[in-house]
Amino acid sequence: MGPSKERGAGPQGADLDAIVAIDFHTHVHRSVSGAGSGAEDLAAMASYFKADARAYDVEQLAAYYRERSMMAVVFTVDTYAATGHDPVPSGEEIAEVAARNADVVIPFASVDPARGRAGVHLARRLIEEHGIAGFKFHPSLQGFYPNDRAAYPLYEVLAEHGVPALFHTGQTGVGSGLRGGGGVRLKYSNPMYLDDVAVDFPDMPIVLAHPSFPWQEEALAVALHKPQVYIDLSGWSPKYFPPLLVQYANTLLKDKMLFGTDFPMLTPERWMADLEKTEIRDEVKPGIFKHNAARLLQLG
Numbered sequence: 001m002g003p004s005k006e007r008g009a010g011p012q013g014a015d016l017d018a019i020v021a022i023d024f025h026t027h028v029h030r031s032v033s034g035a036g037s038g039a040e041d042l043a044a045m046a047s048y049f050k051a052d053a054r055a056y057d058v059e060q061l062a063a064y065y066r067e068r069s070m071m072a073v074v075f076t077v078d079t080y081a082a083t084g085h086d087p088v089p090s091g092e093e094i095a096e097v098a099a100r101n102a103d104v105v106i107p108f109a110s111v112d113p114a115r116g117r118a119g120v121h122l123a124r125r126l127i128e129e130h131g132i133a134g135f136k137f138h139p140s141l142q143g144f145y146p147n148d149r150a151a152y153p154l155y156e157v158l159a160e161h162g163v164p165a166l167f168h169t170g171q172t173g174v175g176s177g178l179r180g181g182g183g184v185r186l187k188y189s190n191p192m193y194l195d196d197v198a199v200d201f202p203d204m205p206i207v208l209a210h211p212s213f214p215w216q217e218e219a220l221a222v223a224l225h226k227p228q229v230y231i232d233l234s235g236w237s238p239k240y241f242p243p244l245l246v247q248y249a250n251t252l253l254k255d256k257m258l259f260g261t262d263f264p265m266l267t268p269e270r271w272m273a274d275l276e277k278t279e280i281r282d283e284v285k286p287g288i289f290k291h292n293a294a295r296l297l298q299l300g
Helices: 039-049 058-067 091-100 117-130 149-161 179-183 193-200 216-225 243-250 268-275 282-296
Strands: 021-027 070-075 105-109 134-137 165-168 206-209 229-232
Touching: 021 058, 021 268, 021 282, 058 070, 058 091, 058 105, 070 091, 070 134, 091 105, 091 117, 105 117, 117 149, 149 193, 193 206, 193 216, 206 216, 216 229, 216 243, 243 282
Parallel strands: 021 070, 070 105, 105 134, 134 165, 165 206, 206 229
Antiparallel strands: none
């Protein structure tokens, strides 16, 4: 089925002309009630990124980005199969708080494909009843190959509503330095597995999160070949971008590259300052910072 004209509610109150940038990749690790999750993983990632990161709730993150005249795609990661716990905050909470901050917050949710039929129903409810605008998947944390047919009923819901699926790709800071890498297996996050997904779900926008080390060429190939596949540039300081990524960002994929930080691990200020140290051309920066994401999310 093709994408519906109705999307997740999204930030209908946003003034795009007043927005400097859209950060396509930010994390919340805390509920507005004060409950948090993933403290060990957050600490490991902060060490990996050499960052003074803290857990934000959606209200705090909204205030942070409003001060900077930016919008932010906000999510957590559902690792129910591995942990036995629901994500904190829930997708419902993210949507509820985002609705109060629609000028800056774009609400994404996360559903572990291992939830099966219950997860499919949850995804549909989050879109249709709560206005969730997209979904985050982390194959290495959720322990699945993205082209596993068991995940396809979940993708069918996203494709039906035309909402994006954002997939972690490449190495991850989660579990880095922990014994056995915290049990995280990198193999699941090779972006080439998403080539199958792009073929089988041509109406589902797909975003490959991060420079996909050590599979950068695979990510560029998939994004170049499949019209609905984008790349967000989060999780790395731009000064470490490989030359091939910079080359494609300046040319063939300039309309499919998205600004993203992986906040709170990287701040927008650091990312933008480090971008100035690269060969990314000035004429492609407006697209990377805002216009490509606005088009993908059908904002405005």
